[in-house]
Amino acid sequence: MSTIGQDVADVDLTELVAGTRARLLTALHASASPRAWAAHDHEDHELIWGVRGVVTVRTGDEHRTVPPSAGLWIPAGVAHEVAASAGARFWTTHVARPVAPGLRGGARAVAVTPLLREVLLYLHNRLMPQDVREQAETLALALLDEAEVPPVLLPVPDDPRALRIARALVADPADDRTLAQWCAHVGSSVRHMSRVFGRETGMTFARWRVHARVRAATTLLPQGLPVAAVARRVGYRSPSAFVHAFGEVTGCTPGAYLRAVTVRPVAVSPWADDDEAWPIADTERVIGDSGGR
Incomplete structure (x- = not known):
């Protein structure tokens, strides 16, 4: 089983691509305990998808939670941090850098349709004729497209005390302590913390929450x-208040959002055997002290 945090430094994506002429490599990751990786980047593009549990990715000052029914495209060379909750399970597909599937700019949400999901799972199998692999890869690259519903971005403050508050609220968004109570908890003043959130996140504390x-x-x-x-789990006492807030941030209702990102359940593929997971290539250039992923 491929395990989050497994040391796979002996596996090199560039050599695998050169040896098999593969342009896309898919790997499965799972862990019983929470894991996190410091800032790093890859020599190839990366798509994180098929998430069960919670997987968050930080690029620059933005946090993204990878939705279960979509994916996150991370271009080659973009530094990112990754955190996975206990019991999380997800797939990564690495795309050789010369390949340009049409996605430009920084990290972005990608629509993982049922067809794309099946093709990516199919590409988990290394034992297939080269012409069949090339056709499957071409189809997968053609299907890669931005998600219709943009991800909810969450700028993170750099100030240590503000960051403590932010991390606590990400861990438990239903915590309803006021800014004054949080400031007493971290040893700051309301005036100072209000300025910090405005300067470093572009939002008031209330809007950030x-x-x-x-x-x-x-x-x-x-x-x-x-x-x-x-609504209750994220801190709203009434569904109507939650629906209003959700619409202000995303521009749609929870129901519309769900319809946009939901795909049908996919049967377990014969190439998705947990015990035969293809280890991911470790081509990371480490910026911080991170484990292999």
Whole structure:
């Protein structure tokens, strides 16, 4: 089984691509305990998809939670941090750098349709004729497209005390302590912390908390929870207040969001055997002290 944090430094994506003429390599990752990786980048493009549990990615000052029914495209050379919750399971597909699937700019949400998901799972199998692999890769690259619903971005403050507050609210968005209570907790003044949030996130503390709650909701809605239950879990006392906040941040209702990102369940592929997971190539250029992923 390919395990999050497994040391696979002896596997080199560039050599695998050169040896098999493969342009896309897919790997499965799973772990029973929470894991995190410091800032690093890859020599190849990376698509994180098929998430079960919670997987968050930080690029620059933006945090993204990878939705279960979509994916996150991380271009080659873009530094990113990754964190996975206990029991999380996800797939990564690495795309050789010379390949340009039409996605430009920085990290962005990608629509993982049922067809794309099946093709990516099919490419998990290394034992196929080269002409068949090339056709499957061409189809997968043609299907890569930006998600219709943009991800909820959450700028993160650099100030150590503000960062403590931000991390606590990301971990528990239903925590309803006021800014004054948080400031007493971290040893700061309300005036100072208000300036910090405005300067470093571009939002007031209250607005930032709304974004944190809505971002958390985008990971809960695809799990099939009722809107009322999601509202309570992210800190809203009434579904109507939650729906209003969700619309302000995303521009759509929770129901519309769910319809845009939901795909049908996919049967386990014969190439998705947990015990035969293809280890991911470790072509990271480490910026911080990170484990292989």
